Amino acid sequence: MGNGPRSPVKFLQAETTAEALDALGCGARAIAGGSDLIVRARQSNSPLPDHLVAIDRVSTLRQIQIDGGSARIGAAVTYAQLVDHTVIAARLTAIRDASLLVGSPATRHVGTIGGNAMNASPAMDTGAPLAVLGGRAVLESTAGRRTMSLTDLWIGPGQTSARSDELLTGILVDLPSSDSGTAYHRLEYRRSMEIAVAGAAAALRVDRDGLISSLRVALSAAAPTILEIQHLDAAIGATLARASAVAREQSMDQCTPISDIRASAEYRRHCIGVMAARAVATAYARATGQTISQWASTP
Ligand SMILES: Cc1cc2nc3c(=O)[nH]c(=O)nc-3n(C[C@H](O)[C@H](O)[C@H](O)COP(=O)(O)OP(=O)(O)OC[C@H]3O[C@@H](n4cnc5c(N)ncnc54)[C@H](O)[C@@H]3O)c2cc1C
Known part of the structure; x- marks a missing residue:
């Protein structure tokens, strides 16, 4: 036997946010692109959780919505999507700067803004742009929804103030003015x-x-x-x-x-x-x- 990650005991591919929230309520851990979770397990830094729920096919989590003066970036939006989005490029340029820098084309096609935020590395590239833009996290669980400043979400290296049954469903950012x-x-x-x-x-x-x-x-x-x-x-x-x-x-x-x-x-x-x-x-x-x-x- 090799030293690779062991298979998770349970794996669910969620198609809807509700399915993902139910799984989190039963102890599952969210996985989006897997570029932090799987890589860390492969490097034996932390074992894969026993119960995973994949959120990368939940279409509502993969959307960038511009509504008047604000943007809602779904948690499973990839860096590649952010780089290609015209409003992100024109109005939220620092997020595009950061997205362009992440890893390689392969990393940018699987890695998500939500995974970056929830991994909570002090070196995360989207963190500082989101902080200066006043980004807010939308956290949902089967018990309800709450919104908090991202700077309140990040409480230490690799640590967030989200509960284990909460899914980050999106990030809200007001579009800056033209000056x-x-x-x-x-x-x-x-x-x-x-x-x-x-x-x-x-x-x-x-x-x-x-x-x-x-x-x-x-x-x-x-x-x-x-x-x-x-x-x-x-x-x-x-x-x-x-x-x-x-x-x-x-x-x-x-x-x-x-x-x-x-x-x-x-x-x-x-x-x-x-x-x-x-x-x-x-x-x-x-x-x-x-x-x-x-x-x-x-x-
Ligand atoms: C080769 C390589 C290069 C990289 N380069 C960079 C870089 O230049 N800059 C940088 O900042 N990062 C980099 N990373 C790290 C990583 O790609 C990013 O942090 C990425 O955004 C993680 O997203 P993901 O979807 O892959 O997260 P995952 O690995 O799927 O998840 C990461 C963590 O977040 C949790 N999670 C994910 N989504 C949610 C959600 N919606 N709600 C609740 N919890 C959630 C997971 O449970 C896990 O704990 C690199 C990684 C690799 C492998």
């Missing part, structure tokens, strides 16, 4: 199959004089959970240069990075500042009508 721009940058040592060494997202608005009128910054791989930066008031009413400096300083002050095989805490802290400033610069360029591709060189 807004958003961006996500991550430090990586190669272009694909990489995990963020440090990452930062920014969402901002620019007034008629070209000054910053609102700013949010969040970091990945910088703390035990995705970290939204506080005390950015000095950036309001400021030029891009000043706002970038404020974002850099506050990010470096507030992050609590770890040292590991990929980077020392000291190097991460420095790079977190650089990523935060880059995210602000790219978001500003987009807010002022420039088209900045994720792969373009940044100031």
Whole structure:
């Protein structure tokens, strides 16, 4: 016998959300693309649960709905879907930036935004974009539905505040106004199959004089959970240069990075500042009508 994952005792392919919720109520664990759950089991980091319910064929969980000023992204929406969606590209650009960076084409075709959120890695790529956009999680169980801020959902590395019988069914995001721009940058040592060494997202608005009128910054791989930066008031009413400096300083002050095989805490802290400033610069360029591709060189 090899050392691969053992077969789950029970496996249900759900066709509807109700079927998935019933299974979760009976102790099953959700599986979407399996790119975290199965890979971790193969690496023997954590065994597969005895009871799995696959949600990748539940059509309502695979939809992106735009309704007036908000978007509802189904939990089983893949990165490939996000990359191809015109409203995500135009209005929620930081989510597209992050989706484009994930893994490889194969990972992007199976990996889901819901799996990323529920896996709750501090280095998850969609986390910082969703945090600066004020993303909210819709959690459902057979007992009902509740909505909470994603930053309240993430409570530690690999830990969420969701109950085991709750399914993340969608993520709600308000579409930013036309004077807004958003961006996500991550430090990586190669272009694909990489995990963020440090990452930062920014969402901002620019007034008629070209000054910053609102700013949010969040970091990945910088703390035990995705970290939204506080005390950015000095950036309001400021030029891009000043706002970038404020974002850099506050990010470096507030992050609590770890040292590991990929980077020392000291190097991460420095790079977190650089990523935060880059995210602000790219978001500003987009807010002022420039088209900045994720792969373009940044100031
Ligand atoms: C080669 C490779 C490269 C990768 N590169 C990146 C990268 O660049 N950036 C990055 O952020 N991640 C990366 N990942 C990690 C992974 O692909 C993502 O986190 C992905 O979004 C996970 O989604 P999934 O659908 O595959 O999750 P799954 O593996 O199916 O599930 C992950 C966890 O979430 C739970 N879950 C899933 N959906 C729900 C739901 N709707 N409700 C409740 N719980 C749920 C599962 O029970 C499990 O605990 C990579 C993985 C691989 C294998």
